[in-house]
Amino acid sequence: MDSVWIEDEKQMKLPVPTKRGFYDALLNRPNDNMVHKNFYYPKTNNQNTFIEAIGDGVKIITNYNVDSIVKENNSWVINGEKRYDILINTTPLDLMPNLLSNIPADALSAFKKLKFNRVTNILWETDGSLNFTWGYIPDPKIGFHRISNTGSIVQPNGKFCTTEVIGNVPYEKLAQEGKKIPFLKNPIDYNVTEHAYVHFDLNYTKSKQKSISYLNSIGLISHGRFGEWEYYNMDVCIKRSIDLAKRLKDEYL
Ligand SMILES: Cc1cc2nc3c(=O)[nH]c(=O)nc-3n(C[C@H](O)[C@H](O)[C@H](O)COP(=O)(O)OP(=O)(O)OC[C@H]3O[C@@H](n4cnc5c(N)ncnc54)[C@H](O)[C@@H]3O)c2cc1C
Numbered sequence: 054m055d056s057v058w059i060e061d062e063k064q065m066k067l068p069v070p071t072k073r074g075f076y077d078a079l080l081n082r083p084n085d086n087m088v089h090k091n092f093y094y095p096k097t098n099n100q101n102t103f104i105e106a107i108g109d110g111v112k113i114i115t116n117y118n119v120d121s122i123v124k125e126n127n128s129w130v131i132n133g134e135k136r137y138d139i140l141i142n143t144t145p146l147d148l149m150p151n152l153l154s155n156i157p158a159d160a161l162s163a164f165k166k167l168k169f170n171r172v173t174n175i176l177w178e179t180d181g182s183l184n185f186t187w188g189y190i191p192d193p194k195i196g197f198h199r200i201s202n203t204g205s206i207v208q209p210n211g212k213f214c215t216t217e218v219i220g221n222v223p224y225e226k227l228a229q230e231g232k233k234i235p236f237l238k239n240p241i242d243y244n245v246t247e248h249a250y251v252h253f254d255l256n257y258t259k260s261k262q263k264s265i266s267y268l269n270s271i272g273l274i275s276h277g278r279f280g281e282w283e284y285y286n287m288d289v290c291i292k293r294s295i296d297l298a299k300r301l302k303d304e305y306l
Contacts, residue, residue, distance in 0.1 A: 163263035
């Protein structure tokens with residue numbers, strides 16, 4: 054595994070424990086000063102409210118799948134029907150070979166080496182006894198690694214939470230795992246996220262750089278968590294989008 058993800062300051066929020074911090078945590082309950090220690094949640098109880106507000110008044114086409122990208126006379130043609138001067142890609146990098154043709158062999162091999170993890174979530178009804186926002190389960194005998202107490206974030210608080218496990222794990226298996234945790238009552242919903250986390254294997258840095266260099270060389274800007282193949286959370290994506298917008302304005306307006 055590549056250790057680049059704990060060294061990159063753009064990740065910004067990952068806790069990188071020191072030996073001292075690790076030792077202190079064994080003896081005490083040290084105060085966590087990470088930037089996301091406190092956070093706001095929209096009163097609508099809907100995370101998307103914030104994102105949708107940013108897009109207010111902006112012309113955005115939704116429910117439109119991009120199946121092909123072709124460069125023609127310095128402009129980009131999408132699905133053979135829409136033409137643009139600038140193209141910013143947020144499709145996961147490993148899927149770009151499905152959209153672009155004539156990718157040179159060495160770049161194509163870099164795209165193909167990019168690996169990612171899926172994640173499987175179950176939404177549970179709980180008995181209402183959870184008193185944390187989220188927690189980790191470092192127990193190999195339990196088939197979830199994280200519990201998010203989503204019911205404690207919304208107003209009024211609800212008796213529900215989400216469990217998470219890496220990979221594509223069948224519903225039936227997770228429903229059984231839930232029986233090992235007394236406060237989980239009934240599974241309500243199930244979801245597998247295809248692209249959840251980039252995989253920092255030893256090919257990571259080289260393959261990512263080669264893939265993005267190729268897109269840069271044809272003038273295609275690749276952006277966002279899977280467009281840049283990084284472990285970015287929403288705040289970093291938003292900050293980088295603000296920076297990108299400034300750069301494009303300076304360059305083109
Ligand atoms: C399980 C999980 C938990 C997370 N938890 C948190 C958290 O607690 N806090 C946090 O800040 N962040 C969290 N994140 C990260 C957060 O979701 C991402 O950082 C953020 O959504 C990335 O934004 P983005 O715009 O780069 O990509 P996305 O939000 O993935 O947007 C990319 C868009 O491109 C569209 N697209 C892709 N290909 C095509 C195509 N061919 N045609 C048309 N449209 C296409 C997709 O439909 C999508 O709308 C989590 C992510 C996961 C997977």
